[in-house]
Amino acid sequence: MNVTPAKVVTEAYSLTGDFLAGRLRHNLSTDDLNYIEGLIESVEEHDDGSCLLGRGVKTDRSMILVEGYIFRTVKTANKRFITGINLPGDFVDLHGFALKRLDHNIEAAGRVRVGCVSHETLRDVMRERPGVARAMWFATLLDAAIHRKWIQTLEQLDATRRIAHLYAELHTRLELIGRNVTRAIRTPFTQFDMADMCGVSAIHANRAVGKLRDLGIAEIRRGDLYTNDWEALKKFAQFDPDYLYGDGPLKVKEDWD
Amino acid sequence: MNVTPAKVVTEAYSLTGDFLAGRLRHNLSTDDLNYIEGLIESVEEHDDGSCLLGRGVKTDRSMILVEGYIFRTVKTANKRFITGINLPGDFVDLHGFALKRLDHNIEAAGRVRVGCVSHETLRDVMRERPGVARAMWFATLLDAAIHRKWIQTLEQLDATRRIAHLYAELHTRLELIGRNVTRAIRTPFTQFDMADMCGVSAIHANRAVGKLRDLGIAEIRRGDLYTNDWEALKKFAQFDPDYLYGDGPLKVKEDWD
DNA sequence: ACAGAAAGCTAACATCCGTCAATAGACGCT
């Protein structure tokens, strides 16, 4: 598991847009968000399938996903398990700051762009911007909440519904970061990826995709999902967005101190 | 989902022992640990099956498990899903401090004793004892790591191995909090509980228990597991303790600042 | 346009698991 070489592209892309409209948005002022963008020391591009950080490898920086999808993976002799997905705006390895070594790999799903912040800088943030530090804690708590929902999904749903639930979650999370979805979600996921996320074989993932098509719920082609009835899809997947803390509960900045 | 009445037993039990030898231990000095014990405003006892905190209920305090086992559960019309277990020394709803409302229930597995800390007090801690605040963040990161392992377990193992993995995890976590296990782990878990943790039916959990017995790996009677070869059990469950960050990685206090 | 590679698809069979039904054992209560 080697870290693949990255192209540093800081000079080519402006970061002063709304790329950081992600998960941290709830708890931070515009000033804080600009402050965080300022922390980013470089932006890198990585190719599909490259490993941005390997399990057990020590690191002295953390990465914010700017564009693309990232998997958390664990590998055994002949299988890969995906335990989570990150979307733009997510800190993909913030916990590496505290734990020093991750228990899983950070893997690019399709081409990605990440912003890098050194742990030295984060130490200063922790000391001097308690509001930002708290927002980072919230972000890791939200990761845990999503993990719990994945556990429930694996315990509760069959393969077809798991895939539907996966895209239902993506739909809502993309909305939460301001990327509204109309009739399609485009991803670079293969059916192998879906299988590794849902804990089924690739062949069974294929059956599930076919079943979603037969049921008229969604059409999935090469990772891209098309539907004209998101509510029906979400109902089929028994999707309940509460766990994403999209509205009220996470907005606790005002009643902290 | 009602919160059942609790017996307040502060006066009957001394807290100045090593009950808080739990997960926070790595990152804190004895002084810090004594400080945390001092935060506890009351100790309560709850009966088996009682709900200590319901999903969506606002709360203004957090609980440290002092004695017993606690489940994180989610319930649908006719099923219950267990997404995690807590052991003595764990903060069971620390994330309620930041999120205000939990997305799941906190449920007693057997009789439990919990120590309560008001969020008002925690706010002060966050401001005045950054070392303790960081330890709390670490604790929630460890929760997330355990969640990821559960996801992997559900994706990877059959029912028999999942149950073995569950007890393998308990064995290691109990060791990490100084409760060394010899030949038996005693729990109040029913086979229904095991089923809800492993995402299988109770009848299939029973088959799995029988299979562990037939294979000579372990004997499980009413939640209590007996074995004379923990290594064989862990190998069977493909258990790898890295995700519990038992030794090095979590001990980062010294190189923080 | 073409070839090779990657991804998607299908069929057949075995295993894992859920459900239903029924029974046996363990525990608490009176």
Added chain:
DNA sequence: AGCGTCTATTGACGGATGTTAGCTTTCTGT
């Protein structure tokens, strides 16, 4: 001791999923 309830156990059947194998489609590079 006797009763009821909760828990554990077993058998039979069907559905869900894994595995193997082979085939088709789509992408990509030249």
